[in-house]
Amino acid sequence: MKFQKAAVIGAGAMGSGIAQVLSQSGMEVILKDVNQDFIDRGLANIKRMYDSRVKKEVLTQAEADYLFAMVKTSTTYDGFKDVDLVIEAALEEIDVKIRIFQELDKHCAPHTVFATNTSALSISEIASHTKRPEQVLGMHFFNPAQTMKLVEVIPGVKTSQQVQDAVMALCKELRKIPVAVQECPGFLVNRVLFPYLNEALYVLEEGKFSPEEIDKQAVVFGLPMGPFTLLDMTGLDVCEHVTTFLYEEYGPRFQPASILSKLVKKGCLGQKTGAGFYIHEKGKVPKKDEPKQLNPVLVDLLKEHAQNNNAKSNDKAFDALRIILPMFNEAIYAVQEHVVEAQDVDTAIQWGLGLTRGLFSLAEEKGLNHCLNELESYQKAYGERFRPAWYLAKLVRATIHDFSQLKAVPVTVR
Numbered sequence: 001m002k003f004q005k006a007a008v009i010g011a012g013a014m015g016s017g018i019a020q021v022l023s024q025s026g027m028e029v030i031l032k033d034v035n036q037d038f039i040d041r042g043l044a045n046i047k048r049m050y051d052s053r054v055k056k057e058v059l060t061q062a063e064a065d066y067l068f069a070m071v072k073t074s075t076t077y078d079g080f081k082d083v084d085l086v087i088e089a090a091l092e093e094i095d096v097k098i099r100i101f102q103e104l105d106k107h108c109a110p111h112t113v114f115a116t117n118t119s120a121l122s123i124s125e126i127a128s129h130t131k132r133p134e135q136v137l138g139m140h141f142f143n144p145a146q147t148m149k150l151v152e153v154i155p156g157v158k159t160s161q162q163v164q165d166a167v168m169a170l171c172k173e174l175r176k177i178p179v180a181v182q183e184c185p186g187f188l189v190n191r192v193l194f195p196y197l198n199e200a201l202y203v204l205e206e207g208k209f210s211p212e213e214i215d216k217q218a219v220v221f222g223l224p225m226g227p228f229t230l231l232d233m234t235g236l237d238v239c240e241h242v243t244t245f246l247y248e249e250y251g252p253r254f255q256p257a258s259i260l261s262k263l264v265k266k267g268c269l270g271q272k273t274g275a276g277f278y279i280h281e282k283g284k285v286p287k288k289d290e291p292k293q294l295n296p297v298l299v300d301l302l303k304e305h306a307q308n309n310n311a312k313s314n315d316k317a318f319d320a321l322r323i324i325l326p327m328f329n330e331a332i333y334a335v336q337e338h339v340v341e342a343q344d345v346d347t348a349i350q351w352g353l354g355l356t357r358g359l360f361s362l363a364e365e366k367g368l369n370h371c372l373n374e375l376e377s378y379q380k381a382y383g384e385r386f387r388p389a390w391y392l393a394k395l396v397r398a399t400i401h402d403f404s405q406l407k408a409v410p411v412t413v414r
């Protein structure tokens with residue numbers, strides 16, 4: 001199976017980035033959106049990406065012009081008959097995606113593979129609305145798609161191994177780092193990221209540590225930015241949506257801290273509204289070491305929270321491990337459920353979240369036994385959020401101290 005011609009549905013932030021990545025590999029790409037204005041905006045994005053590569057001397061102007069010309073555009077499905085791969089990056093709404101896949105089924109050749117860039121919707125459900133579910137899968141690129149290396153490759157229930165292998169190989173040709181992830185809510189990276197963000201919110205609610213202090217500790221631990229900086233950047237409304245979704249899917253382990261929705265209700269959505277956990281100057285990207293100004297609305301909400309709740313705080317000083325452990329524990333749950341191979345976790349988390357070191361290698365450094373003990377002690381203090389995955393206890397009992405020893409153990413059932 002060889003992919004020579006592709007199409008991308010949706011010329012927004014993700015679709016334009018994906019089209020640029022495909023065209024840069026020399027593939028002809030049709031970029032489709034619902035009207036010419038959206039297409040023009042997408043093309044302008046792609047042009048900017050190529051201009052920046054010329055500026056950085058990665059490409060010559062002639063090379064950039066040639067590759068940019070590989071992107072054709074359309075508001076219809078004309079020309080879809082001979083594409084080998086379609087990557088859908090339209091709105092995150094199941095009905096919209098189902099309609100698109102039904103149309104694709106009608107307009108594409110029988111061999112065409114369909115991928116969706118959905119962040120959370122069911123790949124199997126989307127696939128079930130086509131006559132070729134064995135040729136449908138998730139290709140979850142990260143934002144910005146043109147620079148982020150990780151792609152989670154997610155088969156649906158019926159996706160054939162041949163299609164998965166071909167898409168994994170294509171990602172490598174595109175100079176991406178693909179990781180096979182079985183379908184589950186949040187896939188791997190978001191599933192692991194959100195318990196960390198949520199725990200940081202709980203620490204904040206206890207009133208002992210400021211967002212800036214927590215952010216600093218997370219960076220010392222090897223994260224590219226702290227949880228509150230990331231929440232503000234991503235948008236608090238988007239994060240609230242994901243947190244609620246994961247809680248509905250996984251239950252008490254994902255019980256959301258209330259401060260997030262309180263800020264959203266006050267209209268504080270992060271950088272895009274000028275205030276989230278911090279105050280942001282519109283259009284200005286804050287420098288790493290610049291002192292941050294706390295949002296006064298947050299200060300009031302935290303005071304109110306302290307009055308209404310007996311803040312549950314143990315005697316320990318803040319240790320970044322408290323927010324890292326839920327992340328690590330969730331990755332173990334994913335391995336336990338055969339969602340991901342243990343040896344792929346560090347790759348996925350490093351390339352998807354920008355951690356300077358692997359989550360599992362970090363846990364090995366601390367000692368798996370120590371991580372388990374800490375999880376158990378936090379579970380006593382804070383409950384279900386810290387319930388250790390039984391697989392971790394099993395590893396500790398088996399005196400397995402590093403995940404490389406698992407390479408001989410088949411952890412996936414596929």
Ligand SMILES: NC(=O)c1ccc[n+]([C@@H]2O[C@H](COP(=O)([O-])OP(=O)(O)OC[C@H]3O[C@@H](n4cnc5c(N)ncnc54)[C@H](O)[C@@H]3O)[C@@H](O)[C@H]2O)c1
Nearest residue numbers: 010011012013014015033034038089090091092118119143
């Ligand atoms: N933005 C992110 O950080 C991110 C990261 C990973 C995955 N995703 C997923 O990628 C997808 C796209 O996200 P985005 O941020 O690029 O959204 P966006 O709003 O920037 O772009 C979506 C584009 O799809 C177009 N569109 C809508 N319906 C269409 C249709 N029927 N046919 C063709 N085009 C149509 C819209 O006009 C718009 O231009 C979503 O499923 C999202 O969940 C987003």
